[in-house]
Amino acid sequence: MSEQREMKEASPGYRTVTIFVAGIAVIALVALVTVGVLQNKPLPQKYKYGIVMDAGSSHTALYIYQWPAEKDNNTGRVTQTDSCRVDGPGISSYASNPRGAGESLGDCMLKARQAVPSSRHGETPLYLGATAGMRLLNIENASASDAVFQAVEAALHSSPFSFRGARILSGxxxxxxxxxxxxxxxxxxxxxxxxxxxxxxxxxxxxxxxxxxxxxxxxxxxxxxxxxxxxxxxxxxxxxxxxxxxxxxxxxxxxxxxxxxxxxxxxxxxxxxxxxxxxxxxxxxxxxxxxxxxxxxxxxxxxxxxxxxxxxxxxxxxxxxxxxxxxxxxxxxxxxxxxxxxxxxxxxxxxxxxxxxxxxxxxxxxxxxxxxxxxxxxxxxxxxxxxxxxxxxxxxxxxxxxxxxxxxxxxxxxxxxxxxxxxxxxxxxxxxxxAGWTLGYMLNLTNMIPAEAPDAPPAAPRRLRVHHGAHGPAAGGPSPLHHLHPQQDSVLQPAQDRMS
Ligand SMILES: Nc1nc2c(ncn2[C@@H]2O[C@H](COP(=O)(O)OP(=O)(O)OP(=O)(O)O)[C@@H](O)[C@H]2O)c(=O)[nH]1
Ligand SMILES: [Ca+2]
CATH class of the missing domain: 3.30.420.150 (Exopolyphosphatase. Domain 2)
Structure with a gap:
């Protein structure tokens, strides 16, 4: 038995095969390393992202959502991957120092840049919606509320994301x-x-x-x-x-x-x-x-x-x-x-x-x-x-x-x-x-909830089909890039506006 093995190991045929296999392995390894070094590209991202800022009366919060890239525009589940609470009060508290409102968002914007892969920054939609604090400031002092929006918009425009507008949501x-x-x-x-x-x-x-x-x-x-x-x-x-x-x-x-x-x-x-x-x-x-x-x-x-x-x-x-x-x-x-x-x-x-x-x-x-x-x-x-x-x-x-x-x-x-x-x-x-309005807001503005069931006969456009008032945007149209006054240009319209 041991004699047989000795003979096999010593045979020239066996040595040739061993050298051949080792050679192939070395070539494959070199090829792999070369491809890796030459390409030096990140792997394709599997997810897409969206960001919504909730400018509430008491504070502002930022939410980052992600969904599978290949299921874009479909029923792919959107989930929240990260959030950030802005230090200090809500943006409506900056009526006498509007620049401060823009500056206050800095830390959370930085966090968002780190949380979203940089290859996706440019295509990631960013929305800001303000609620009752800004509704009240708008009632009390419309020019102060405009100034706050200007400062906030300037700050968000300078981010690497695709800023799609800041506005007051209707109730x-x-x-x-x-x-x-x-x-x-x-x-x-x-x-x-x-x-x-x-x-x-x-x-x-x-x-x-x-x-x-x-x-x-x-x-x-x-x-x-x-x-x-x-x-x-x-x-x-x-x-x-x-x-x-x-x-x-x-x-x-x-x-x-x-x-x-x-x-x-x-x-x-x-x-x-x-x-x-x-x-x-x-x-x-x-x-x-x-x-x-x-x-x-x-x-x-x-x-x-x-x-x-x-x-x-x-x-x-x-x-x-x-x-x-x-x-x-x-x-x-x-x-x-x-x-x-x-x-x-x-x-x-x-x-x-x-x-x-x-x-x-x-x-x-x-x-x-x-x-x-x-x-x-x-x-x-x-x-x-x-x-x-x-x-x-x-x-x-x-x-x-x-x-x-x-x-x-x-x-x-x-x-x-x-x-x-x-x-x-x-x-x-x-x-x-x-739980809050931000996810629903983003799902709507990014057309991510279809009006029809996915397996139903084709129905275009695939959009959360809501009734639009006279000021409503065309379905699939661009989102407003400027802040708007309450009740204007909201995608969801109360029935009363629809009939007016
Ligand atoms: N106890 C406690 N209260 C909180 C906390 N966060 C916020 N609040 C308070 O709860 C209330 C509601 O907070 P939010 O839901 O963030 O309100 P908002 O979005 O700023 O206000 P609106 O614009 O009216 O929606 C406010 O009075 C906050 O001061 C918290 O972590 N703990
Ligand atoms: Ca709120």
């Missing part, structure tokens, strides 16, 4: 795109499943959107958004309440209590022992409360907490007007709202506040929720600070108010009952993507 768009996002991420649109409603609570405005079988827009046309997605038609009820985001709602409540210009205010929505000096001109510096500013008042007042949930509810309830309704049914302030239908996803401040308060379980009995809030609000401020040393003081001070406001808005405002309250799910993200 209807904000509500409808939030609804699109939630239902897209939940896979409810392609399947033609029952959809879920969307509840968004911002700093300056709040939106409620849901599909209602009982609503065809006859009663209150501007609350109707109609569109066709993946072969299904939807009648969406949506309303945005300006000044009912949680920061403006707090202003409204404080304004009602300081109408006579007192030097001191005992407020049940703040913890016992909480004390803070508030400036009258700062409190009333918003179109939401400006008209109720006291004629004569001192410079400041002292705000003292008493931590009483039940009195807080009474105080909060006063910012809602339930006295008039010219429709068959209303939520509040004379706004039409059809009967609530189906499940709801509640995000943004609904999540921040209820998550902090450990109240995201909406199946808990209403009395338990109230008891927890009662106990929470009554906790002395010193204890709160001791228990939550790393929580931002402004947030910590306001959770009692915010929790009470959310409960009041949902039950008394929107008419959720002990039964329907259970239908609300408090969400921050769905499958890794933040």
């Amino acid at each position: 209807q768009e904000e509500g409808a795109f939030g609804w699109v996002t939630v239902n897209y991420l939940d896979d409810r649109l392609t399947q033609g499943q029952e959809t879920t409603g969307a509840l968004d609570l911002g700093g300056a405005s709040t939106q409620i959107s849901f599909v209602s079988a009982r609503f065809d827009g006859t009663e209150s046309p501007h609350n109707l958004m109609t569109f066709r997605l993946y072969g299904n038609d939807y009648n969406l009820y949506t309303h945005s309440y300006l000044c009912y985001g949680k920061d403006q709602a707090l202003r409204k409540m404080l304004a009602l209590q300081t109408a006579s210009g007192p030097t001191s205010l005992s407020d049940p929505c703040f913890h016992p022992g909480y004390i803070r000096t508030r400036d009258y001109s700062e409190l009333y510096a918003s179109p939401c409360v400006a008209r109720s500013k006291p004629q004569a008042s001192p410079r400041n007042f002292t705000l003292k907490g008493t931590g009483d949930f039940d009195s807080c509810r009474t105080a909060v309830k006063k910012i809602f007007d339930f006295s008039k309704c010219n429709f068959s049914r209303c939520s509040f302030n004379g706004v039409f709202q059809p009967e609530l239908q189906g499940s709801f996803g509640a995000f943004s401040a609904y999540y921040f506040v209820l998550d902090f308060l450990n109240l995201t379980d909406t199946s808990a009995p209403m009395e338990t929720i109230k008891d927890k809030l009662r106990e929470y609000c009554a906790t002395p401020w010193a204890d709160m600070q001791r228990q939550h040393p790393s929580t931002k003081v402004k947030y910590l001070a306001e959770y009692c108010f915010s929790g009470t406001y959310i409960l009041t808005l949902l039950t008394e405002g929107y008419n959720f009952t002990a039964d329907t309250f259970k239908e609300i799910t408090i969400i921050r993200k769905i499958k890794g993507s933040d």
Whole structure:
């Protein structure tokens, strides 16, 4: 046996084969290295990207989305890969220093350049949408809001991305795109499943959107958004309440209590022992409360907490007007709202506040929720600070108010009952993507949601088919490169505009 092997190893034929194989291996290796070095090109990117900046009233956030390149314009799932929170306040706070608004975006733009492969920069669409903070600034001082937009546009034009415009979203768009996002991420649109409603609570405005079988827009046309997605038609009820985001709602409540210009205010929505000096001109510096500013008042007042949930509810309830309704049914302030239908996803401040308060379980009995809030609000401020040393003081001070406001808005405002309250799910993200209007906005502007189901007979153009008003862009037309005033040139149009 060993003799045989020795003979084989020593044979000239065996040696030739070994040399031949080794030679081939060396040539192949050299060829591979040469090709690699000569080409020195990155591998083709498998993904495409899109960026949306959410210029909210309280802060700006940037979201980066990606989708498989070969499924562009199709049903390829778009997901959020990254996000960035801009330091400092929302862009509407830069009215007296517009350049600062543009500069504030710098860090997040840098992060976006690093997150998106450079070979894709030039083709990556970048949008900025502003919401209630800029709506308010536009009402208060249109030239200041224009100056802020100019600064923001200059900053975004200088980025390597394909900047497609900065504009104020209408309240209807904000509500409808939030609804699109939630239902897209939940896979409810392609399947033609029952959809879920969307509840968004911002700093300056709040939106409620849901599909209602009982609503065809006859009663209150501007609350109707109609569109066709993946072969299904939807009648969406949506309303945005300006000044009912949680920061403006707090202003409204404080304004009602300081109408006579007192030097001191005992407020049940703040913890016992909480004390803070508030400036009258700062409190009333918003179109939401400006008209109720006291004629004569001192410079400041002292705000003292008493931590009483039940009195807080009474105080909060006063910012809602339930006295008039010219429709068959209303939520509040004379706004039409059809009967609530189906499940709801509640995000943004609904999540921040209820998550902090450990109240995201909406199946808990209403009395338990109230008891927890009662106990929470009554906790002395010193204890709160001791228990939550790393929580931002402004947030910590306001959770009692915010929790009470959310409960009041949902039950008394929107008419959720002990039964329907259970239908609300408090969400921050769905499958890794933040719930909010930004994804729906991008899907629409990049034609990424087809009107017809992919396997249906050809229907051109493949675009989220919504009804356009007189100012609506042509389907597939270029996106606006300049900021626009509310209600103009929005792709989704309320039915009222459509008929005008
Ligand atoms: N507790 C807590 N509150 C937050 C956090 N982020 C934002 N908020 C507050 O929650 C409220 C809503 O925040 P956003 O949803 O970002 O509001 P926005 O988009 O700036 O405002 P709108 O333009 O009205 O939509 C504001 O009062 C914020 O100050 C957070 O991480 N924790
Ligand atoms: Ca918002």
